[in-house]
Amino acid sequence: MIISGKALKYGDNIDTDVIIPARYLTSTDPAELAQHCLEGLDPTFCEKASSAGILVAGKNFGCGSSREHAPLAIKASGVKAVIAASFARIFYRNAVNIGLPILESEEAAEKIKEGDQLEIDLDKGEIKNLTSGETFKVSPFPPFLQEIIERGGLMNLVKEKVNSR
Amino acid sequence: MGMTITEKIIAAHAQKEKVTPGELVQVKIDLALANDITAPLSIKELEKQKIDRIFDPDKVVLVADHNTPCKDIASAQNVKLMRDFARKYGISHFFEGGKAGIEHVLLPEEGLIAPGDLVIGADSHTCTYGALGAFSTGMGSTDIAASWVLGETWLRVPESILFLYEGKRKSFVTGKDLILFTIGKIGVDGARYCAMEFRGSVISELSLDERFTMANMAVEAGAKNGIMEADSKVLSYVSGRTSHLSRVYQSDPDARWKEIIEIDVSSLEPQVAFPHLPSNTHSVYSIPQIEIDQVVIGSCTNGRIEDLKMAAQVLKGREVHPRVRLLIFPGTPSVIKQAEKEGLLRIFLEAGGIVAPPSCGPCLGGHLGVLAEGEKCVSTTNRNFLGRMGHIKSEVYLASPYVAASSAVAGYIAAPDEI
Numbered sequence: 001m002i003i004s005g006k007a008l009k010y011g012d013n014i015d016t017d018v019i020i021p022a023r024y025l026t027s028t029d030p031a032e033l034a035q036h037c038l039e040g041l042d043p044t045f046c047e048k049a050s051s052a053g054i055l056v057a058g059k060n061f062g063c064g065s066s067r068e069h070a071p072l073a074i075k076a077s078g079v080k081a082v083i084a085a086s087f088a089r090i091f092y093r094n095a096v097n098i099g100l101p102i103l104e105s106e107e108a109a110e111k112i113k114e115g116d117q118l119e120i121d122l123d124k125g126e127i128k129n130l131t132s133g134e135t136f137k138v139s140p141f142p143p144f145l146q147e148i149i150e151r152g153g154l155m156n157l158v159k160e161k162v163n164s165r
Numbered sequence: 166m167g168m169t170i171t172e173k174i175i176a177a178h179a180q181k182e183k184v185t186p187g188e189l190v191q192v193k194i195d196l197a198l199a200n201d202i203t204a205p206l207s208i209k210e211l212e213k214q215k216i217d218r219i220f221d222p223d224k225v226v227l228v229a230d231h232n233t234p235c236k237d238i239a240s241a242q243n244v245k246l247m248r249d250f251a252r253k254y255g256i257s258h259f260f261e262g263g264k265a266g267i268e269h270v271l272l273p274e275e276g277l278i279a280p281g282d283l284v285i286g287a288d289s290h291t292c293t294y295g296a297l298g299a300f301s302t303g304m305g306s307t308d309i310a311a312s313w314v315l316g317e318t319w320l321r322v323p324e325s326i327l328f329l330y331e332g333k334r335k336s337f338v339t340g341k342d343l344i345l346f347t348i349g350k351i352g353v354d355g356a357r358y359c360a361m362e363f364r365g366s367v368i369s370e371l372s373l374d375e376r377f378t379m380a381n382m383a384v385e386a387g388a389k390n391g392i393m394e395a396d397s398k399v400l401s402y403v404s405g406r407t408s409h410l411s412r413v414y415q416s417d418p419d420a421r422w423k424e425i426i427e428i429d430v431s432s433l434e435p436q437v438a439f440p441h442l443p444s445n446t447h448s449v450y451s452i453p454q455i456e457i458d459q460v461v462i463g464s465c466t467n468g469r470i471e472d473l474k475m476a477a478q479v480l481k482g483r484e485v486h487p488r489v490r491l492l493i494f495p496g497t498p499s500v501i502k503q504a505e506k507e508g509l510l511r512i513f514l515e516a517g518g519i520v521a522p523p524s525c526g527p528c529l530g531g532h533l534g535v536l537a538e539g540e541k542c543v544s545t546t547n548r549n550f551l552g553r554m555g556h557i558k559s560e561v562y563l564a565s566p567y568v569a570a571s572s573a574v575a576g577y578i579a580a581p582d583e584i
Contacts, residue, residue: 013353013442017550022529025202026232026239028209040557060354060387064548065529066289068206068305089358089389090289094305144189144319155214158311162216 001122003080003101004130005052009114010041012058016070016091019062025069030076037073049077054120056112057084062091071095081120083127085109096145097154103127108136167417169325170392171360174300174414178283186324186421195282195409197312198226200268200525201233203287205243206306207313208250220316222256226277226286228268229261231525236532266497266523269293269381269465274497279403280395281412285309285318290465290547292388295380296373297403298395298413303384323389324423325360325416330367332431337581339475340375341467341545341565343367344382345436347428349446357387359423362416367430368393373402374471381466382547385443435580437543438563441551449568449580456488459542460573461554462566463494463521464528467545470503472566477509479570479581480516486576491518492527492534518573530554536561543572 024036038045049055055074061084062070071094074082081101095102101122108127112118116131125138141149151157168176168183176184178192199207204227211217219225227247232240244261251259260271269290272278280298284291289303304318312318328347348355361383368376376393383391393399395413403411434448462468462476473495485491493513495501501523504510513520521527527534528546536542536555541562544554549561562578571579 015548015550017529017548017553021552022202022231022531023535025531026237026243028206040552060357063353063387064289064550066287066291066303066305067202068287068307069202071305086354086357088354088387090303090305093308097305097307142189154307154311155210155216158314159214159216162218162314 003120005054005080005118007056007112007114007116007118008048008053010057013060013063014057015064016062016067017064019070020073025067030072033069033073034076037077046077049079053079054118055079055082056109058109059085061087063088066090068094068098071098071100075100083108096148099153103138105136105138166421167419169362169416169420170414171300171325171390172322174281174283175320175322184322186322188322190320190322191317192283192320193317194285194312196224196226196277196284197309198228198268199287199309200231201229201243201247202231203306204247207287207310208246210307210310216314219254219313222254225256225313226258226272227251227256228271229265230267232531233265233524234522263498267465267468267525270468270496273297274499276406279407279409279411280399281414282409285312289384290381292383292390293377293381293465295390295392296376297399298393300390302390323358323360325362326356327422327425328361328363329427330365330430332429334367334430335434337435337567338433339565339567340371340378342433342436344379345438345446345563346433348382348386348444351386353385353442353444354387359388361386361388361391363391363393369396372471373398374469377469378466385547435565435568437568437578438549440549440560443549443563449578452578455541455578456576457543457572457578458540459490459536460569461492461527461534461542461544461546462569464546466547467566468494468496470500473504473509475566476570477512479567481512483516483574485517485573488576489573491573492521493518494521495523497523527554543569543578545569
């Protein structure tokens with residue numbers, strides 16, 4: 001699958017409280033959550049993300065709370081994928097489970113600049129920066145996670161297991 | 166090559182002789198919990214998928230503790246959803262109202278955790294139970310929903326980092342100070358994906374309540390879990406509470422460690438983590454005078470009886486500074502009863518504090534003590550991220566109950582021997 005979009009760049013340790021503040025967690029509606037995604041850090045995020053944005057961040061992206069509302073809000077905001085130098089582990093699992101593409105690359109996270117036009121080949125594990133001409137390789141997901149992604153999220157896999165028992 | 170406690174618990178639940186860091190394994194779970202913020206997503210996901218079976222209702226725990234007592238209609242609807250779900254599937258461990266408390270204070274107290282257990286929870290501070298020698302870690306709502314159906318989950322076996330604490334603690338240096346100092350030393354991603362094993366003579370001397378505080382904040386260093394050996398203090402705590410079989414593990418002498426970090430606590434002073442990361446730590450004696458507006462004592466980090474005793478020791482016969490609001494959140498109804506019995510509640514009230522119901526509310530800026538623009542708060546909670554407790558321009562300083570209580574009296578951040 002090929003994803004393309006414009007880089008929206010943020011820093012290190014973007015935590016789930018700033019991605020979606022707890023005061024909005026009475027809702028489970030992704031569209032409603034998306035309206036407040038990253039609003040404390042960048043009040044214009046929602047507007048920028050809606051036109052096929054690719055979120056690019058530094059290390060430890062998604063640290064903090066286990067709230068799945070965070071990747072749900074990002075996905076519903078229109079963000080096509082998240083590239084980070086590293087991800088916090090709960091966020092990583094949540095993103096895989098709900099089908100938000102995430103890519104880990106220190107080099108890409110460092111070199112991509114705000115507004116760069118990117119093209120991601122998920123199958124090849126490649127990020128192309130069309131603005132600078134650079135290409136970054138991303139290590140592939142382990143086979144089991146690949147399976148979850150291919151089925152379109154964890155629950156589809158669970159359903160298959162339940163039906164086969 | 167031997168194994169660490171974490172590896173041994175994971176191996177036992179994967180029905181394997183041995184596991185190796187980096188390996189992906191399927192494990193059976195002993196318990197999977199969720200709260201009133203995370204459970205609604207799990208429940209709705211199951212409904213959406215039309216899955217209507219739960220592998221074992223006795224291994225599901227639901228706690229209404231975040232937006233409770235319900236702050237608005239939407240929160241009340243969420244708790245109602247949990248209640249209906251619990252009834253439908255015969256889930257007996259559903260806690261609300263006067264039976265509810267802050268989940269990570271409540272579950273050990275209720276005897277739901279035993280040494281050697283493997284527990285997952287849709288709350289990042291699920292790692293708290295490592296203080297009892299259990300493997301416990303936070304996940305999201307979908308992972309928890311899947312585990313409710315299958316009774317298992319997948320784990321990547323973490324590498325373990327050994328933290329050895331030796332020396333003699335100075336006055337007012339608590340488990341909270343040890344963990345804040347540790348996070349300050351290694352950073353908020355210093356143990357990312359790893360198990361943190363806490364050991365040493367200092368850990369043995371700590372009360373269980375202080376050990377819970379340390380394991381609780383392992384996630385603030387990015388860890389998958391924090392863990393300690395289940396010693397005699399742990400075994401006497403769980404005996405009579407739990408019907409589970411305790412499985413006590415120790416790391417082998419030839420276990421593989423990613424790193425061994427030795428910390429001499431002798432020169433350590435009470436710590437304060439400045440905004441906006443738990444790793445921005447300073448000695449309380451080295452900081453300028455920072456005037457504050459609010460103090461929060463409580464939470465899954467420091468809402469246990471020993472924490473309240475520390476606060477009461479400072480507040481006894483003193484008054485809260487006129488500019489400061491002091492909010493005390495005991496972790497569970499039992500903690501409140503014990504505090505009442507020991508006369509702590511009277512001390513808090515006479516000092517001018519507010520005693521609030523057990524709730525996660527203020528810690529995450531949900532309700533019951535939200536901060537306005539520009540306000541500063543000293544809190545015994547676990548996170549001081551941007552806007553965590555309210556307005557994006559408010560500030561949270563993390564500290565122990567000693568420092569929090571002293572700051573409430575002084576009106577600025579201070580240690581007990583500075584007031």
